Amino acid sequence: MDTPWILLGDFKSPLSVEDKEGGTPITTYQISDFQDCVMRNGLEDLSQVGCKYTWSNNEVFCKLDHCMVNKKWLEEDMRGMAEFLAPGYISDHTPCVVTIMEAMEQTKKPFKFFNMWITHEDYNSVVEEQWTHLGLDTRRGMAQYKFKLKLQRLKTTFKQFNRLHFQHIKERSLRVQEEFQRMQEIGYAIGTFEEGYQLVQKRADQLNRADFLYCKQKAKCKYFREVDRNTTYFHALVEKTNRMREIMVIEKRDGGTTTCLNEIVNEFVESFQGLLGTSLQRIPLNTDCLNFGRTLNLEQQGSLILMPMEEEIKKALFSIGDQKVLGPDGYGSKFFKHS
Structure with a gap:
């Protein structure tokens, strides 16, 4: 497909074994055809909030409804969110409301070691x-x-x-x-x-x-x-x-929700500004209570502050996988192990 598409509706089948609660457990054989179809067509679930399961007969709960986007949608970096609401009394399926959001501004990419x-x-x-x-x-x-x-x-x-x-x-x-x-x-x-x-x-x-x-x-x-x-x-x-990694929706302090990127950023900033530097009256620590129970002897205390040996540092470093998340400076374990 040369244009972005959204595929929305009841697909009559779970996509994973976690998509069902109650009744007979799902086998991988039952969902293999649906999974293969999704994989071959490059489909991906749109970010969603609300109900985890979309259908129920009051005994079995299952996610049968999906809101999926195609590869072109992902390539053009289009943003959207699917909200699955409570079904009410009209249907046994949850209604889905799709919100298409404005594109995010491209920011300067930080350094990353490849x-x-x-x-x-x-x-x-x-x-x-x-x-x-x-x-x-x-x-x-x-x-x-x-x-x-x-x-x-x-x-x-x-x-x-x-x-x-x-x-x-x-x-x-x-x-x-x-x-x-x-x-x-x-x-x-x-x-x-x-x-x-x-x-x-x-x-x-x-x-x-x-x-x-x-x-x-x-x-x-x-x-x-x-x-x-x-x-x-x-x-x-x-x-x-x-x-x-993307936060699509957030509940504000006043109880409402927002999908606006600027409002999401402001909520985080204001929340942490209220936490950091806030003065609180604390009860002083009673050091006498530390003398009760078992304590470390001088030799054990000294072992806790020993400088690690070079071989120990090297062993810990080389135990980190090459594909692990990069550090805040953009360097990964592969750089230090190879260089």
Whole structure:
């Protein structure tokens, strides 16, 4: 479909085993056809509020009604919300009210370290050169402060590195793959490969690997496979992850609800302004009560404040998965493990 679509109504089938409460449990076989249809057509449930289940016979509750959008809707970053209301006495299905919202203003994207960067042959040398150069400019201050300053200044280098070698990674990978395939066809036809064949082969393999790491990181899926790239499954994963972070509706302090983005922002700001810095009268802590019960001896107390060994720090760092959420500074565990 070349236009955004909303598919709304009673689909006569649950979409997951959690969509039914009471009665005989749902089996995966019963819902497999519906799930396959949704996946093949790149459909995704619109953000919803209100009733979790949409049909009931007073004994069994089930979600049979859905409000879904197609891939084009997600690509154009259109925003909407489906509200499932109480059914009343007219029908045993809950009515659905769809609200189409105004598009969000594009904000400046923060820095994000992409794991695909480490696949480039010049990555280590670039990082080492810049890290040494930055060390000359950060001689003053505590070690933690200098480390933070280095990471902050290294972001500029990574942005330039990305523009030079990885910008439009998907298109770059496809062009090199096509060139590699062309050289293979000619080589197997005449019995010899063109000059530079091995270089193109190496470049194609590196870009293909980089593209896979980029897609895997974007999808944030542990079981993402290489064959899932460029499929509706991949795009659905990415959009679903992005939509989960978006707050579409909020209940205000006066009891009403709002879907206006500016009002949602103001509610959060005013709420935290009322919490932070508020003076409260507290009862002083009675330290005598700490002497009752079992206490730590001096040796145990000392073990709590021991500096961790370098091997312990390394073990903890390398136990973090490569696809885990990035830190506030935009760097993930992959950067520290590889660099």
